[in-house]
Amino acid sequence: MSLPEVEREDEAGGGDARRDYKVPAAEKALDILEFMAARNEDVTQTEISVGLGRSIHEIYRVIQLLEGRGYLIRTRADRYRLSLKLFELAHMHPPVNRLVDAALPVMRTLVGETDQSCHLVVLRGSTVLVVLQVDSPLPMRYSVALGSHFPVLETSSGAVLLSALPPAERQAVIAAALAEGEAGATPDEIAARLAAIGEAGYEMRASLAVEGCINISVPIRDHVGSTVAALTVPYVAQKRARFDRASVLASARAAANDISRALGAPEGEGRNRVIRAESP
Numbered sequence: 001m002s003l004p005e006v007e008r009e010d011e012a013g014g015g016d017a018r019r020d021y022k023v024p025a026a027e028k029a030l031d032i033l034e035f036m037a038a039r040n041e042d043v044t045q046t047e048i049s050v051g052l053g054r055s056i057h058e059i060y061r062v063i064q065l066l067e068g069r070g071y072l073i074r075t076r077a078d079r080y081r082l083s084l085k086l087f088e089l090a091h092m093h094p095p096v097n098r099l100v101d102a103a104l105p106v107m108r109t110l111v112g113e114t115d116q117s118c119h120l121v122v123l124r125g126s127t128v129l130v131v132l133q134v135d136s137p138l139p140m141r142y143s144v145a146l147g148s149h150f151p152v153l154e155t156s157s158g159a160v161l162l163s164a165l166p167p168a169e170r171q172a173v174i175a176a177a178l179a180e181g182e183a184g185a186t187p188d189e190i191a192a193r194l195a196a197i198g199e200a201g202y203e204m205r206a207s208l209a210v211e212g213c214i215n216i217s218v219p220i221r222d223h224v225g226s227t228v229a230a231l232t233v234p235y236v237a238q239k240r241a242r243f244d245r246a247s248v249l250a251s252a253r254a255a256a257n258d259i260s261r262a263l264g265a266p267e268g269e270g271r272n273r274v275i276r277a278e279s280p
Contacts, residue, residue: 223264
């Protein structure tokens with residue numbers, strides 16, 4: 001069978017057929033990168049082999065290729081670690097790059113006006129991904145690690161993004177969260193929470209993950225009015241902080257409007273649509 005015939009069969013079979021098409025070498029490379037991304041320590045080829053349930057023979061050449069292309073770094077002890085190349089590629093991606101470029105100066109101003117850290121989050125499947133973090137100028141602060149991802153309903157950022165999804169997509173994400181036991185609430189409670197966000201245009205509530213922290217999260221919109229990210233201030237009360245929650249919320253909303261305008265957003269309410277991190 002010729003290559004064109006294979007391609008025609010895939011096209012005739014639709015999206016599911018294309019997703020089921022196997023590319024073993026690519027799958028091994030992605031397995032290795034995902035395995036390495038979840039580890040803080042350097043690992044040997046044997047540890048990669050055991051962790052993936054694949055033989056050394058299966059992964060040896062793939063590891064060599066990833067090292068040669070700069071995705072893996074080998075130490076003197078013949079152990080491997082993930083390089084920063086994936087991080088660099090992610091920030092070369094035009095939508096993320098444009099979002100970060102527009103948000104960074106505004107967020108730097110925001111931390112000075114609120115004495116609080118802030119971060120920028122995008123939707124990634126049924127999780128949220130932190131793409132930008134700016135720390136509070138105070139010596140004591142709360143912040144999240146750049147590149148971290150969290151269950152969508154565990155965070156106010158995720159709830160804000162979820163509230164802007166079309167109903168069918170929203171229900172699919174909620175169903176996945178419920179099936180994985182990560183929703184932390186009933187469907188009725190989730191619906192009420194998202195409706196409240198839609199009505200208010202933001203969420204301000206006690207963090208579900210960190211005691212003593214109040215999440216203040218507002219949407220960021222693009223040139224067609226679609227929600228592309230959420231700007232979140234994890235508000236932590238302390239003696240040196242000069243601003244209360246109400247003033248921080250006002251500053252966060254103003255900052256979100258500034259970032260949205262920099263992205264070309266029209267004035268007024270945004271559309272009920274979220275651009276996911278995987279979108280081109």
